[in-house]
Amino acid sequence: xxxxxxxxxxxxxxxxxxxxxxxxxxxxxxxxxxxxxxxxxxxxxxxxxxxxxxxxxxxxxxxxxxxxxxxxxxxxxxxxxxxxxxxxxxxxxxxxxxxxxxxxxxxxxxxxxxxxxxxxxxxxxxxxxxxxxxxxxxxxxxxxxxxxxxxxxxxxxxxxxxxxxxxxxxxxxxxxxxxxxxxxxxxxxxxxxxxxxxxxxxxxxxxxxxxxxxxxxxxxxxxxxxxxxxxxxxxxxxxxxxxxxxxxxx
Numbered sequence: 674x675x676x677x678x679x680x681x682x683x684x685x686x687x688x689x690x691x692x693x694x695x696x697x698x699x700x701x702x703x704x705x706x707x708x709x710x711x712x713x714x715x716x717x718x719x720x721x722x723x724x725x726x727x728x729x730x731x732x733x734x735x736x737x738x739x740x741x742x743x744x745x746x747x748x749x750x751x752x753x754x755x756x757x758x759x760x761x762x763x764x765x766x767x768x769x770x771x772x773x774x775x776x777x778x779x780x781x782x783x784x785x786x787x788x789x790x791x792x793x794x795x796x797x798x799x800x801x802x803x804x805x806x807x808x809x810x811x812x813x814x815x816x817x818x819x820x821x822x823x824x825x826x827x828x829x830x831x832x833x834x835x836x837x838x839x840x841x842x843x844x845x846x847x848x849x850x851x852x853x854x855x856x857x858x859x860x861x862x863x864x865x866x867x868x869x870x871x872x873x874x875x876x877x878x879x880x881x882x883x884x885x886x887x888x889x890x891x892x893x894x895x896x897x898x899x900x901x902x903x904x905x906x907x908x909x910x911x912x913x914x915x916x917x918x919x920x921x922x923x
Contacts, residue, residue, distance in 0.1 A: 758792065758816050758893070759886040760862040763823050763876075764869075765794050771873040781805030781918070792816050792893060795918060797905060799875070802915040809922045814893035819846045819857055820907040820914070821888025823876060826865045832885060836861045839887040845908035846889045851901055855891050862886040898923040 768787045769775065775783040775796045784807035788794065793809050795817035809815070824839035826832060839861070848855040868884045870877040877884075889907065903918040 757863075759818075759821070759860055759888055759890065760866040761789070761792075762794055762816065762818065762821075763884070763886050764866075765789065766796065767868055767870050767874060767876055771871060771875055774875055776875065778805060779803045781807045784808075795903065795905075795916075797821075797907065797914045797916055800912055800914060802917075804917045804919070806919045807921070809896065809920055811898050811923050812895075813922075814895045815903065815920075816890065816892035816894070817848075817903075817905060818888040818890050819843075819848055819905045820909055821886065821890070823868065823884050823886045825877075826883045826885055832865050835865070835885045836887060839885055841887075841909045843889055843907060843909045845906060845913075847907075848891045848903070848905045850894060850896075850903055855894060857889050857891055860888065860890050896920065896922045 765787055766774070766776065769783070773783050773786060775786060775794075776799055778784065778796070780803075784795075784805060791813075793813045793815045795807075795815055797818055797820070820841070820843050822839060822841065824835060826835045846857045848857055862885050865883050865885055867881055868877065869881050870879055872879040891905070899922060901920045901922060903920060904916065906915040907913070
């Protein structure tokens with residue numbers, strides 16, 4: 674998601690063998706891929722490989738999130754309009770067959786999969802960069818994470834605590850539309866929600882899970898008909914993601 678951000682989740686009893694990726698507590702679920710002798714679980718948008726200071730369930734104090742706030746484009750709506758979208762973004766990404774996950778997409782071929790009728794979701798990477806070309810219907814606003822993650826809610830844990838523990842400290846979070854900066858807003862799911870993961874999911878083991886979501890988000894942003902370029906770039910600890918979208922609207 675590190676759509677967005679992709680953080681590593683290491684199942685109990687397994688060890689991560691990557692010199693650039695520190696260990697992360699059990700409740701953080703992120704990119705599931707086999708590399709050598711370990712399995713990596715992801716998160717996208719987004720948005721996702723992150724950071725020792727990330728702790729979705731740790732008891733230690735967290736560093737404050739440092740989101741970069743940018744001037745809004747004239748076409749960007751107020752952040753309040755996006756109140757339910759962090760949860761919906763995750764439900765969208767998990768509704769897609771893992772073999773065609775848009776977070777893994779390097780070209781834009783998966784851009785249109787399972788898009789809702791009232792919004793158009795974009796995604797980050799599991800780390801690294803991507804350049805995507807995508808056609809979007811007219812009168813469809815875009816919404817996407819620069820960095821984000823989803824965390825399970827352990828039994829007996831208050832939702833507010835789960836959300837607080839799902840936050841990470843970002844050192845970079847920027848987005849642009851046609852070269853002009855867009856506002857990056859810190860937002861969360863506002864509560865727990867059910868997330869149904871398919872077998873082979875890059876986010877969670879297959880099945881239904883009670884989760885919360887946190888992230889640094891952009892949008893909704895309305896686009897005029899024609900050609901547009903959208904960029905996103907985020908960094909948190911050793912994790913970095915960047916995407917350039919070439920959008921054709923109309």
